[in-house]
Amino acid sequence: MSETTHTAHAEHPKDYTGAKLGMWLFLFTEVLLFGGLFILYAIYLQRYPEGFKLGGDQLNVWFGGGNTLVLLTSSLTVAMAITALQQGRVKASLRLVGATLFFALWFLVNKYFEWSAKIHHGIYPKSEHLKEMPGGEQVFFNLYYLMTGLHGIHVLVGAGVMTWVMWLIRKGKVNPDDYVTLENAGLYWHLVDLIWIFLFPLYYLIL
Amino acid sequence: MSTHEDKGHIIPNSTLVAVWLALLVLTVITVAASRVDLGALNIWVALGIACSKSALVITFFMHMKYENWLFRLFLLIALVTLAVFIGFTFFDTLYRQPI
Numbered sequence: 214m215s216e217t218t219h220t221a222h223a224e225h226p227k228d229y230t231g232a233k234l235g236m237w238l239f240l241f242t243e244v245l246l247f248g249g250l251f252i253l254y255a256i257y258l259q260r261y262p263e264g265f266k267l268g269g270d271q272l273n274v275w276f277g278g279g280n281t282l283v284l285l286t287s288s289l290t291v292a293m294a295i296t297a298l299q300q301g302r303v304k305a306s307l308r309l310v311g312a313t314l315f316f317a318l319w320f321l322v323n324k325y326f327e328w329s330a331k332i333h334h335g336i337y338p339k340s341e342h343l344k345e346m347p348g349g350e351q352v353f354f355n356l357y358y359l360m361t362g363l364h365g366i367h368v369l370v371g372a373g374v375m376t377w378v379m380w381l382i383r384k385g386k387v388n389p390d391d392y393v394t395l396e397n398a399g400l401y402w403h404l405v406d407l408i409w410i411f412l413f414p415l416y417y418l419i420l
Numbered sequence: 421m422s423t424h425e426d427k428g429h430i431i432p433n434s435t436l437v438a439v440w441l442a443l444l445v446l447t448v449i450t451v452a453a454s455r456v457d458l459g460a461l462n463i464w465v466a467l468g469i470a471c472s473k474s475a476l477v478i479t480f481f482m483h484m485k486y487e488n489w490l491f492r493l494f495l496l497i498a499l500v501t502l503a504v505f506i507g508f509t510f511f512d513t514l515y516r517q518p519i
Contacts, residue, residue, distance in 0.1 A: 229428065230488070237491060241498040248502045252509050258463070259513070274451065281447050289440040292431070292481045299430045396428070396483075403482045410473045413447075414466035418454035 229393050236397040240404050243367075247408050250360050254415060257352045264349010268357070269419035271336070276327040277417030280320050281409065287316035288406040291375075291399045301389040303382065310379050310395070313402065317372040324365050357416055364412060367405045374398045429486035439480045446473050 258265050294309035331354075335342030338355055346354075378398045381387040387394050450469040454462060479485045484492065 230490075233487070234490065234494070237494055241494065244498055244502060245505075248505060252506055255506065256509065256513050278447070278451060282444065285440060285443045285447065288443075288477060288481050289436055292436045293433055296431055296433055296436065299428070400482055403477055406481075407474050407477055410477070411467075411470050414450050414454065414470055418451060418466060419463070 227391060227393060232393045233396060233400070236400050240400060243404055243408075247360070247363070250356070250363070251411065251415075254356055254360070257349075257356065258419075261349025261352060264347050264351075265353050265419055267347075268350045268353030269416060272357070272417050273327065273330075274417050276323055277413050280323050281413045283316050283320050283323070284406045284409050287313045287320075288403050290316065291402050295392065295396055295399055298382070298387070298389055298392045298395060303389065306395070307379060307382050310375055310382065314372055314375040314379065317368055317375060317402075320368055321365065321372070324361070324368075360412060361416070364405070364408055367408070371402050371405050374401060428483060431480065431483070431486075435480060439476050442476055443473055446476075 290309045290312040294306045294313065297303075297306035297309055331337065336354055337343065338358055343351055343354055375398065378387060378395050381394060446469055450466055453465050453469070456462075458465060478495070484495065
């Protein structure tokens with residue numbers, strides 16, 4: 214403990230523990246939001262195991278798997294951005310947050326093509342084709358659109374947050390002495406990744 | 421170096437890359453495991469691997485390993501709450517009489 218750290222604390226009396234704890238609390242409400250949907254999934258999987266299997270077979274593992282790699286890598290880049298900023302490498306941090314934003318957009322582009330293909334085949338909520346399908350598959354695809362859609366909105370919000378943080382770093386408002394905003398943005402982004410870690414096997418890999 | 425700073429621990433890039441590689445390996449394992457028919461066990465294997473991946477992300481990427489006990493307590497409460505919700509829902513639906 215040197216004198217300089219004391220004065221630094223006096224100049225920046227930011228409560229890091231409080232700021233991050235607040236973010237974690239918000240993340241727990243997100244977990245409960247998605248948790249409710251996972252309960253729906255579990256109940257209907259138990260009721261319609263055959264329909265869910267047939268539905269899962271129609272999803273493209275390459276889209277799901279590819280997007281898994283994209284999101285895992287984006288989590289790595291945002292974690293590295295925090296390390297870089299802590300070490301005072303501002304430009305590297307900016308580039309890494311930019312990479313995270315790029316991966317977020319890449320994920321959404323993949324999602325666009327994936328959904329377009331499904332919609333082209335007449336599979337979307339309330340479509341005539343879907344109404345003719347057995348009950349289990351109907352529930353599967355409705356839940357698929359609801360959960361991946363809600364997750365997609367979170368990716369979109371995450372992309373917005375990353376853009377905002379990049380602007381803050383550029384302005385010097387987020388810097389090596391004060392970076393809790395980047396940490397909290399990272400926490401949000403990792404939650405988006407965590408939800409996808411469960412969505413991927415439950416929808417694309419179900420046997 | 422002080423231990424009482426609440427500004428956090430710097431995780432070296434090598435650790436982060438190692439965690440990322442582990443996550444990629446687990447993704448390959450979960451895809452491979454899903455191609456083997458284990459019956460009802462498939463879903464539990466998939467969930468088990470997803471939980472291990474989550475643990476890695478939370479511990480390292482989300483810095484939980486370096487946060488104080490309060491964060492862990494919060495996480496525990498959230499997970500227990502979720503488990504109670506899921507458990508009680510199944511107590512209901514699993515034992516319903518067929519109509």
